[in-house]
Amino acid sequence: MTNIRRHERTLLLIAGVIMLNGILAVSLTLGAVDYGIIGITCGLITSFLFVNIVLHKTGHAGDPLLLPLAALLAGIGLTTILRLRPNLFLLQVMWIGIGLICFLITAFMARRLEQIAKFKYVCGFIGVGLLLIAILFGVDIGGHKSWVILGPIRFQPSEFAKVFIVLFLAAYLSERRELLTLATRHYGPLVLPHPRFIAPLIAVWSMAMMMFILQRDMGAALLYFGIAIIMTYMVSGRLSYVIIGVVLFLIGSVVCYKLYSHIQTRVDIWLNPWVDPNGEAYQIVQSLFAFGSGGILGSGLTYGFPNMIPEVHTDFIFAAIGEEMGLMGAGAVIIIYIIMVYRIFSVALLSTMSFSMLVAGGLSASMALQIFLIIGGVTKFFPLTGITLPFISYGGSSIVANFILLGMLFAISEVRSDDAK
Amino acid sequence: MRNDMSDIARNIRKVAFFLLGLLVMLFIYLSYIQVVESDFLVSHPLNRRNAEATRHVINGMIVDKNGEKLAYSEKSGDGFNRQYPYASITANVVGYDSFKYGKTGIESTFNNYLTGMNNELRHLGAISHLWSNQPGNNVLLTLDAKLQEVAYKELGEHRGAIVVMVPRTGAILAMVSKPSFNPNTLDQQWESISTATNSPLLNRAVQGLYPPGSIIKVMMADAALTEKIVDLKTTINCEGSLKVPPDYVLEESGHKAHGNVNLEEALAVSCNVTFGTLALKLGDKKMAKTFDRYGFKLPIGSEFQEVESHLPDFNSLGNGDLAQVGIGQGSLLITPLRMAMLASVFANKGKIMKPYIVNKITDSDGNVIKEFMPEEWRTPTSPQLADTIKEMMVTVVNDGTGNAAHLSGIQVAGKTGTAENAQGASHAWFIGFAPADNPEVVIAVIVENAGSGGSIAAPIAGRILAQALH
Numbered sequence: 039m040t041n042i043r044r045h046e047r048t049l050l051l052i053a054g055v056i057m058l059n060g061i062l063a064v065s066l067t068l069g070a071v072d073y074g075i076i077g078i079t080c081g082l083i084t085s086f087l088f089v090n091i092v093l094h095k096t097g098h099a100g101d102p103l104l105l106p107l108a109a110l111l112a113g114i115g116l117t118t119i120l121r122l123r124p125n126l127f128l129l130q131v132m133w134i135g136i137g138l139i140c141f142l143i144t145a146f147m148a149r150r151l152e153q154i155a156k157f158k159y160v161c162g163f164i165g166v167g168l169l170l171i172a173i174l175f176g177v178d179i180g181g182h183k184s185w186v187i188l189g190p191i192r193f194q195p196s197e198f199a200k201v202f203i204v205l206f207l208a209a210y211l212s213e214r215r216e217l218l219t220l221a222t223r224h225y226g227p228l229v230l231p232h233p234r235f236i237a238p239l240i241a242v243w244s245m246a247m248m249m250f251i252l253q254r255d256m257g258a259a260l261l262y263f264g265i266a267i268i269m270t271y272m273v274s275g276r277l278s279y280v281i282i283g284v285v286l287f288l289i290g291s292v293v294c295y296k297l298y299s300h301i302q303t304r305v306d307i308w309l310n311p312w313v314d315p316n317g318e319a320y321q322i323v324q325s326l327f328a329f330g331s332g333g334i335l336g337s338g339l340t341y342g343f344p345n346m347i348p349e350v351h352t353d354f355i356f357a358a359i360g361e362e363m364g365l366m367g368a369g370a371v372i373i374i375y376i377i378m379v380y381r382i383f384s385v386a387l388l389s390t391m392s393f394s395m396l397v398a399g400g401l402s403a404s405m406a407l408q409i410f411l412i413i414g415g416v417t418k419f420f421p422l423t424g425i426t427l428p429f430i431s432y433g434g435s436s437i438v439a440n441f442i443l444l445g446m447l448f449a450i451s452e453v454r455s456d457d458a459k
Numbered sequence: 460m461r462n463d464m465s466d467i468a469r470n471i472r473k474v475a476f477f478l479l480g481l482l483v484m485l486f487i488y489l490s491y492i493q494v495v496e497s498d499f500l501v502s503h504p505l506n507r508r509n510a511e512a513t514r515h516v517i518n519g520m521i522v523d524k525n526g527e528k529l530a531y532s533e534k535s536g537d538g539f540n541r542q543y544p545y546a547s548i549t550a551n552v553v554g555y556d557s558f559k560y561g562k563t564g565i566e567s568t569f570n571n572y573l574t575g576m577n578n579e580l581r582h583l584g585a586i587s588h589l590w591s592n593q594p595g596n597n598v599l600l601t602l603d604a605k606l607q608e609v610a611y612k613e614l615g616e617h618r619g620a621i622v623v624m625v626p627r628t629g630a631i632l633a634m635v636s637k638p639s640f641n642p643n644t645l646d647q648q649w650e651s652i653s654t655a656t657n658s659p660l661l662n663r664a665v666q667g668l669y670p671p672g673s674i675i676k677v678m679m680a681d682a683a684l685t686e687k688i689v690d691l692k693t694t695i696n697c698e699g700s701l702k703v704p705p706d707y708v709l710e711e712s713g714h715k716a717h718g719n720v721n722l723e724e725a726l727a728v729s730c731n732v733t734f735g736t737l738a739l740k741l742g743d744k745k746m747a748k749t750f751d752r753y754g755f756k757l758p759i760g761s762e763f764q765e766v767e768s769h770l771p772d773f774n775s776l777g778n779g780d781l782a783q784v785g786i787g788q789g790s791l792l793i794t795p796l797r798m799a800m801l802a803s804v805f806a807n808k809g810k811i812m813k814p815y816i817v818n819k820i821t822d823s824d825g826n827v828i829k830e831f832m833p834e835e836w837r838t839p840t841s842p843q844l845a846d847t848i849k850e851m852m853v854t855v856v857n858d859g860t861g862n863a864a865h866l867s868g869i870q871v872a873g874k875t876g877t878a879e880n881a882q883g884a885s886h887a888w889f890i891g892f893a894p895a896d897n898p899e900v901v902i903a904v905i906v907e908n909a910g911s912g913g914s915i916a917a918p919i920a921g922r923i924l925a926q927a928l929h
Contacts, residue, residue: 215463272470315505323505329492330500331508338585343508365493372486376479383475387468395464399471406478410485419488 042102043094049106050090054083057113060339064121067340075120075127082116082131083109085138092142100145101385101451107378108141108429108444112437114371115430118358121340122351126432133434137441144445151394151450158209165202168195169245169262173252196249196258197426197439200404201446203242204265208396211273215392242266243283247290256304257411257423261404263287268403272396308421321348325416328361329368336364351432353424357416371430372413379406385451398450401443510558513574514538517594521553521565521573523604524632524818529553530566541566545604547639548611551662552602552816555642560649564662565598565817568762572596572820572829596828599819601630609926610635613919618907619886620663620795621919623927626803626892626901628833629812632927634796636663665765668792669905672878673729673860673912674888675787678801680722681840681848682749683737691847694719697732707779709735709786712877723851727859729875731786738785739778746784747773753801754837755793759814768793788879799903802890805852805872806898809845811837853895856917861889863917866925870895873920875912884908889916893924900927 061079065071086109093100112134120127148154154161172195177185185192246263249255267283294301303318311319311326324347331337344350344358351358360368379402386398405428412427414420426436492500500506517539521530529549532539541556543549554564562570575595603623610621610633623633640652640659652659661667683689697717701709709731711717717730725733738746750756755768769792771784783789800811813836820829840848852872855861860875873891880886887909892901902924904916 215467268474272467272474275466275470326492326496327500327503327506327508329489330497330503331506333493333497333501336585341585343511346507360489360493365490368489368493369486372482372489376482376486379479379482380475383471383479386471387475390464392464392467395467395471399467399474403474403478406475406482410478410481413485413489414481417485417489417492419485 042099043090046093046102046105047087047090049102050083050086050109053106053109053113054086056110057083057116060113060117061120063339064117067338068124078128078131079116082134085135089138089142093145096146098145099452100448101381103381104378104444104448104451105141107374107381108441110374111371111378111429114359114367115355115427115432117339118355118362118430119351119432121362122344122355122358123432126351129434130432130437133437134441136434137437140438141441141445141448144442145448148446148449149452151397151446152391154205155209155212155393158206161202161209162206165199165206166241166245168199168202169249171195172199173248176252194433194435196255197433197435198442200261200265201401201439201443203262204269204397204400204404207242207266207269208393208400211269212392212396215273243286243290246287247294255424256301256421257415257425260411260423261407261425264407265400265404268407269396269400272399272403304421308418311418321354322416322418322422324348325354325357326418328357329417332361332364332368334365336360336362336367338362352426353412353431354416355431356413356427359430375409375428379409382447385447389450394450398447401447405440405443513595514558516574518556519573519575519595519597519823521569521598521600523600523602523607525603525605527604529600529602529604530556541642543642545608546641546643548608548635549602549604550639550642551636551660551664552607552634553642555645557645557649559646560653563660564764565600568764569598569817569820572598594823596823597821598817599821600816601625601632601818602634602816603632603927606923606927607633607635609633610923611637611639613923614906617909618657618663619905619909620667620903621905621923622664622796622799622903623923624799624803624814624901626806626898627812629803629814629836630818630833631814631816632900633923634662634664634816636661636667662764663905664795665763667794667905668766668769669795669886669888669907670789670791670878670880671787671793671798672876672886672888673731673734673787674798674801674874674876674890675785675791676726676729676734677805677848677852677874677890678749678753679734679737679785680726680851681804681844682741682745683722684844684847685749685840686741686745688737688740689722691722694721695725695730695733695736697725697730699732701732701735701782703735703739703779703782707777707782709779709782723854726851726874727854729855729860734785735782736785738782741785743773743776743781746781752837752839753804754811754839755797757837759796759836762816763796763814765796766794768797787876795903795905798888798890798905799901802873802892802903803901804839805845805849806892806901807845808842809838809840810835811839849895852891856891860913861891861917863913864889864891864921864924866893866921869893869925869928871921871924872898873917875917877911877913880908882908884910887915888912889920891920891924893928900924902927 058079119130171186175186177187186195242262246259249259267280270279307319311322315323328344339362342361344361347354347357382402386395386402389395389398408425411423412425415422426433428440518532520528522528528544530543530553533542552564554566556562556566573595614637619637621635624631638657638659696719699711699714699716711731717728720730750770771790780789784791804811813834815831817831819827821827849872852874856864856871856873861873864871864873871891871893872895873889876888878886887906889904889912892898902920904920906915909915
């Protein structure tokens with residue numbers, strides 16, 4: 039166990055060196071080195087090491103790879119944000135610091151995950167409530183109508199709702215597993231469960247559709263809908279549910295496409311952005327130029343022109359990485375995500391309880407899906423959806439929510455270690 | 460319960476593989492964009508990155524053969540301003556460099572060198588910045604700015620073009636196109652310049668397509684001798700017009716009957732009947748072969764942004780049209796540069812050198828990084844025949860239509876042309892070279908809609924040749 043934490047410390051130090059190196063490179067090219075920024079970065083690295091020491095002292099046996107991977111991504115994100123929006127650098131450091139505290143709290147709280155299962159409906163209500171708040175009181179900031187303003191605080195509830203929805207679905211589905219798998223009705227070639235048992239699926243589907251239509255938030259809609267379908271499949275193993283889900287979503291999408299012009303333009307610019315490169319497709323075309331101009335080795339930090347892309351520091355941060363660090367940098371980011379996704383799915387697979395297994399599986403799937411949707415979106419592999427790149431994009435809600443998600447997986451991974459002993 | 464768990468684990472594993480597969484696909488797709496599509500995206504006209512990047516690089520200078528600056532960058536605010544000391548005189552050949560409206564001429568074709576973007580090191584990503592902040596490279600032309608200025612002024616208020624070239628090497632000494640524009644104030648005057656009906660942005664020397672008129676007869680004379688249609692003694696009787704069956708009549712200018720003339724006399728008086736007859740005797744196949752030999756359909760490289768000559772379709776040409784091509788009319792359209800190249804055949808013992816205008820490229824410290832050498836391009840005829848035609852061209856200037864190009868003390872050889880066209884008065888042409896016994900410069904002059912070649916173009920050519928040999 040001590041050994042695990044020592045490995046984690048070594049890996050954190052490596053991630054810290056990479057983070058410091060990036061920050062130094064950017065400050066050097068900007069002219070004078072700002073010692074304040076270097077000091078703050080060192081402080082953040084120390085905070086990561088502090089978390090490691092706390093975990094060590096308390097004998098936590100969570101997966102030693104998760105935190106260093108998050109630190110590595112956060113370092114790449116901070117470097118890019120310092121280059122793109124120096125005035126947001128301090129705030130992002132603060133968000134990562136708060137994220138770390140939340141990670142630590144979750145890492146210990148989520149050890150009693152089974153008890154959370156008892157409050158599944160509370161989780162469900164919180165999750166749905168957060169989404170409803172966003173739908174009803176959402177304010178448009180930077181092109182997303184998903185912000186909620188509470189006095190001095192503004193946040194994106196949909197980032198947090200994901201954890202609660204996964205907890206609720208995991209509890210609900212693992213309890214009704216038998217029914218979902220066995221109590222089926224045959225409609226011709228299709229095998230359907232009793233309508234009662236797919237209620238949560240339909241609830242999440244309609245919620246996703248509401249987000250789609252009211253908030254114009256295609257990313258969040260796809261994400262939540264994907265999570266619901268994937269988790270239902272994990273429990274039942276029935277592809278027919280997936281097919282029904284996808285068909286339902288497609289029907290909804292086609293109806294939306296016919297009814298709403300903004301969804302039409304989204305799809306049209308994905309199919310052919312060169313028709314209107316200076317209008318609706320401006321962002322995606324600029325993003326493609328950024329990737330192309332970056333080439334294999336990139337232009338070098340601060341030598342590119344990523345600021346030609348509107349909103350580059352949030353949704354399009356990956357394009358900035360692709361331009362200035364080239365395929366080497368952007369490809370490395372994808373590989374880091376692949377390692378992370380692989381690792382968190384392993385947490386799920388080695389879990390000993392079906393509930394925690396489903397929670398870990400659901401959280402992993404949501405992370406993987408989110409990465410795919412946003413990277414696929416900015417590279418025009420998939421229609422563009424406005425969601426953040428985990429641990430890299432600027433934004434408090436996104437950073438904190440992802441650290442909570444990671445803390446939960448970290449806690450679940452410990453069970454596996456106990457079991458393995 | 461254990462069994463349930465393994466079921467769920469199996470499903471989760473499938474989901475994991477599916478999602479990891481999607482991420483791997485993204486990686487492959489990203490590699491495709493950044494490696495395969497990269498060149499397309501970098502050079503896309505809407506991608507402003509290259510223009511932005513070079514805005515902060517001091518573009519190299521463009522200088523003439525004597526080191527005279529034709530274009531250089533001057534610091535202004537946070538960027539650089541391009542200055543053109545010779546303004547409209549060199550505008551069409553040097554081109555312009557506007558952040559708003561792009562680049563043309565040498566500014567465009569040698570953009571990579573001028574901005575330093577030719578540097579292979581830039582593919583090294585961040586490492587390349589160790590060598591960055593160097594000014595771009597300088598482009599040294601073969602152009603002679605003084606001669607260019609004289610030629611520009613000689614055209615006066617006329618539209619037209621002048622090309623002066625060294626026949627032995629193909630080096631361009633002057634390339635004038637009129638009307639021109641002032642590249643120093645292009646951004647302010649873009650609206651009027653770009654919409655003007657007399658097309659000041661067109662480099663007429665390489666992009667203007669004109670009927671050659673009688674100057675093509677030097678090639679016809681060579682073709683007739685090469686194909687042995689006539690010899691030097693053969694005479695043709697000119698009665699002032701040539702009837703071409705079934706119903707076409709080729710008129711002599713002013714219906715003048717030249718009587719019995721041999722080839723040399725026919726060229727001296729520019730006899731349409733003789734050359735119409737020769738074209739008919741050569742026939743479509745040999746005519747096509749002749750144009751082919753002279754390389755009219757062969758491009759001369761991207762350096763000049765040249766427009767391709769328009770040749771008639773010889774396979775479907777009627778006799779009347781064939782006779783017209785023999786005197787440089789009909790659907791035959793060529794550029795002034797091609798006519799300077801035609802004259803150079805007889806100045807250079809039957810050889811055409813590839814025309815070039817960039818002599819050297821040097822880096823900001825003056826080290827030569829690229830040098831352009833004279834290159835043989837075509838050999839349309841033999842040295843003997845070339846000399847024979849040259850003698851005839853001397854006669855044209857001494858005793859024929861080109862008399863106005865005569866210079867005291869220097870023997871000029873040449874040929875005039877008066878090309879009828881649909882736009883109005885005839886275009887005045889003159890091609891020639893001097894000194895005839897050892898040609899140092901060859902010239903092509905066209906003055907649009909100005910009248911006869913002998914009275915308008917020949918004197919201009921004479922004065923420019925005198926200046927060039929001065």
